[in-house]
Amino acid sequence: MAGFYFVGTIIVIKQQLLNRIADKSAVIGIVGLGYVGLPLMLRFAEVGYKVLGFDIDQSKVDALTAGKSYIEHISADSIATALERGFEATTDFSRAPEADTLILCVPTPLNKYREPDLSFVLDTMDSLVPYLREGHLVSLESTTYPGTTDEELLPRMQSRGLNVGTDAFLVFSPEREDPGNPNFTTRTIPKVCGGYSPACQEIGVALYSAVIDKVVPVSSTRAAEMTKLLENIHRAVNIGLVNEMKIVADKMGIDIHEVIRAAATKPFGFVPYYPGPGLGGHCIPIDPFYLTWKAREYGVNTRFIELAGEVNSNMPDWVVAKVAAALNTRKKAINGSRVLVLGIAYKKNVDDMRESPSVFLMEKLRDLGAEVSYSDPHVPVFPKMREHHFELSSVTLDAATIASYDCVLLATDHDKFDYAALKEHAQLIVDSRGKYLEPADHIVKA
Numbered sequence: 001m002a003g004f005y006f007v008g009t010i011i012v013i014k015q016q017l018l019n020r021i022a023d024k025s026a027v028i029g030i031v032g033l034g035y036v037g038l039p040l041m042l043r044f045a046e047v048g049y050k051v052l053g054f055d056i057d058q059s060k061v062d063a064l065t066a067g068k069s070y071i072e073h074i075s076a077d078s079i080a081t082a083l084e085r086g087f088e089a090t091t092d093f094s095r096a097p098e099a100d101t102l103i104l105c106v107p108t109p110l111n112k113y114r115e116p117d118l119s120f121v122l123d124t125m126d127s128l129v130p131y132l133r134e135g136h137l138v139s140l141e142s143t144t145y146p147g148t149t150d151e152e153l154l155p156r157m158q159s160r161g162l163n164v165g166t167d168a169f170l171v172f173s174p175e176r177e178d179p180g181n182p183n184f185t186t187r188t189i190p191k192v193c194g195g196y197s198p199a200c201q202e203i204g205v206a207l208y209s210a211v212i213d214k215v216v217p218v219s220s221t222r223a224a225e226m227t228k229l230l231e232n233i234h235r236a237v238n239i240g241l242v243n244e245m246k247i248v249a250d251k252m253g254i255d256i257h258e259v260i261r262a263a264a265t266k267p268f269g270f271v272p273y274y275p276g277p278g279l280g281g282h283c284i285p286i287d288p289f290y291l292t293w294k295a296r297e298y299g300v301n302t303r304f305i306e307l308a309g310e311v312n313s314n315m316p317d318w319v320v321a322k323v324a325a326a327l328n329t330r331k332k333a334i335n336g337s338r339v340l341v342l343g344i345a346y347k348k349n350v351d352d353m354r355e356s357p358s359v360f361l362m363e364k365l366r367d368l369g370a371e372v373s374y375s376d377p378h379v380p381v382f383p384k385m386r387e388h389h390f391e392l393s394s395v396t397l398d399a400a401t402i403a404s405y406d407c408v409l410l411a412t413d414h415d416k417f418d419y420a421a422l423k424e425h426a427q428l429i430v431d432s433r434g435k436y437l438e439p440a441d442h443i444v445k446a
Contacts, residue, residue, distance in 0.1 A: 013135055013167050014199050020100055021206050024048045029099025031124055033060055033089060035282070035352060036141060036175040037105035038074055043186040043211045045082040052099050053089040064089040072351035072378055073180050096131035101139065101207060105175065108142045109286060116145060116290050118152065125156050132160045137169040137203050143228050143287050145294035148172075149221035154196060165197035171204030172221040174228030180350035190214040194224030232287040233305055238273040239284070240308030243315055246275040255445060257434035277411050277432040277446070278315040278357030280346025285312070285355045316360040319432050322446035323365070323407055326430055332406055335369030340395065340405040342422075343412025344376045351378040358411040359388045365409075373405070377416040399425045409446075410435055 020026035028044045030037045033055040041051050055061055063070050064087075067080040096102060106120040121142055132138075138157060140149050149172040154164055162168040173193040178184055191212040195201030201217060208215045218224050242260070249256040256275060264272040279285040288305045295302050324334050346356035353359070358374070366372050374382070375395040382390040395401060397418070402408065402425040410422075413433040422429065423436065423443070432446040 014169075014203065017100060017135055017137065017169070017203055018206055021203070021210055024210070026100040026207075027052055027098055029054065029096060029102040030105060031055075031102060031128070032105035032107075032120075032142075033057075033064065034105065034107075035071060035179050035354075036177050037103070038069075038071060039177060039186045040103065040105065040141075040175075041087060042074070042078055042082055045085045045087050047211055048085070049210075050086040051082070051088075052095060053087065054091070054093060054096070055089065056091060058091055061089040061091055071179075093127045094131055096128050097133050100135065101137040102128060102132075103139045103141060105141045107282065108144050108290070109282075110289055114289050115293050118144065118148065121148070122152060125153055129156050129160055132157060132162060132168065134162065134167045136162075137171070137200075137207065139171045139173050139204060139207070141173055141175040143174055143232070143283060143290065144225060145229070145290040146222040146225040147294065148225060150196065165199050169200040169203045170196040170221070171200050172224040173204060173208060174224060176228075176231075179352050180347070187211065188213055190216050192216045192218055192224050192227050194218045194221045196221055226291075229287055229291045232283045233291065233308075235273075236279065236284045236288050236312065237304055237308040238271070239275070239279060240311040242273045243275045244311050247318065250445070255434075257437070257445075274434065276315070276357065277319045277361060279312045280354070280356040280358075281352065282354040285309075316357055316364060319361060319409070319411075319430070319446045320364045320368070322432075322444060323409060323430050324368075326428055326444040327407055330406075330428065333369075334365065337370050337406040338404065339365050339370045339372050339407045339409060340402075341365075341372060341374040342376070342408060342410045342417060343414050344374050344382070345378050345412050345414075348412055348414050349378070349416075353379065353383055353385065356412070359385070359390075361409065361411055362390065363388065375417075376412070377414060397421070402426050 028049045028051045030041050030051060031054040033053045041053050044051050064079055067076055067083055069076050069079050104124055106124050108121060109117045111117045140153060154170060157164050157168055164170050171193055173191055176189045191208045193204045193208055193215055195204050205215050205217050246256040260272050263270050288309060292302045292305050327334060327337055341358055341362055344356055344358040345352055346354060362372050373395050374392060375397055380394050382392045402422060407428045407430060408426040410431045410433055413435045419435060429443045430446045431443055436443050
């Protein structure tokens with residue numbers, strides 16, 4: 001009889017949470033209100049859930065409480081609407097028991113040795129552990145190496161006395177946000193979800209199916225973790241390949257962008273990737289090294305991943321060398337030259353500065369003695385960053401300003417730039433994005 005009661009209790013706990021998800025009475029807790037957590041919050045609020053957002057940054061909480069957005073592509077109106085629907089933001093983790101789900105959307109960077117830094121995930125989880133309760137679902141969305149959810153989060157939940165898979169639940173569901181991409185939204189991007197157990201899987205799929213058009217279940221948290229790494233490693237390796245091809249083509253006097261456009265006309269067997277001044281964003285420059293690090297535990301040398309990382313991380317040096325060579329042909333040195341960097345976000349049409357290659361370009365030029373300025377319509381003031389420091393504001397572009405620089409370095413090809421005016425007035429343009437198709441004496445491809 002006792003055994004029957006135990007099984008019945010398990011069923012009741014799971015079913016109660018499933019019912020609350022289904023009738024939208026569940027309170028959704030989202031921990032980390034950045035580029036991943038904030039869009040997810042908006043989506044849950046949009047379909048009728050009450051959302052409780054947690055962040056350690058009081059300034060973010062204050063901004064959201066006042067109905068303001070700190071991410072360019074997320075409007076203040078959308079924040080205000082979420083507040084009207086019951087959204088609250090807080091720094092008080094003791095309110096975690098109010099939520100039925102705790103979705104972790106925190107950074108997973110690399111340390112100075114290019115090894116995984118899980119401190120944000122683990123510190124966040126440690127802050128939540130005292131407040132975990134029966135019936136909680138914990139979902140990790142932060143990209144990480146296979147095994148993190150089971151090896152790090154599971155024991156912390158168990159330390160609270162929870163029997164994960166019966167009276168509490170654990171899943172890994174990697175984020176797939178693409179900031180600023182108008183073709184995909186949180187709702188329309190398919191969501192991968194892997195659970196610690198079948199019951200965990202069932203609850204995780206139910207939760208995300210309530211707000212995402214298509215949920216893709218996989219057999220385990222490790223499979224879900226590996227899925228996200230494969231997606232980003234695939235991109236990193238192919239960008240590394242095309243960056244290497246760019247260097248080879250340049251030595252041969254061939255325009256790699258012309259070659260890519262021609263190759264892309266093949267209707268099968270070829271996917272175009274485009275070279276640039278390096279890799280940016282929180283995922284692609286970082287995530288491959290999570291697998292590289294973990295693979296060593298199994299005695300595997302991930303040669304493709306490491307080679308691609310080496311090629312991509314060397315691209316800023318290659319671009320700076322092109323700047324130096326271009327200035328040299330005009331009898332100028334980098335030392336003392338005025339260089340305007342166009343675009344410092346990591347990709348076009350966003351304000352996201354994470355791991356932006358433009359910042360590395362600025363630092364390398366500055367170290368060589370250049371007088372560096374930047375212009376970016378999406379980043380009016382150079383932000384406070386942990387490892388990069390510039391006291392600069394975006395330069396407003398007009399004919400006289402453009403002409404006053406010895407070199408204009410196109411680093412991020414925002415649509416808001418007037419490329420015709422730049423071509424007309426700049427003394428020298430170094431184009432690292434292949435924006436200018438027609439050759440000109442004062443335009444150098446990098």
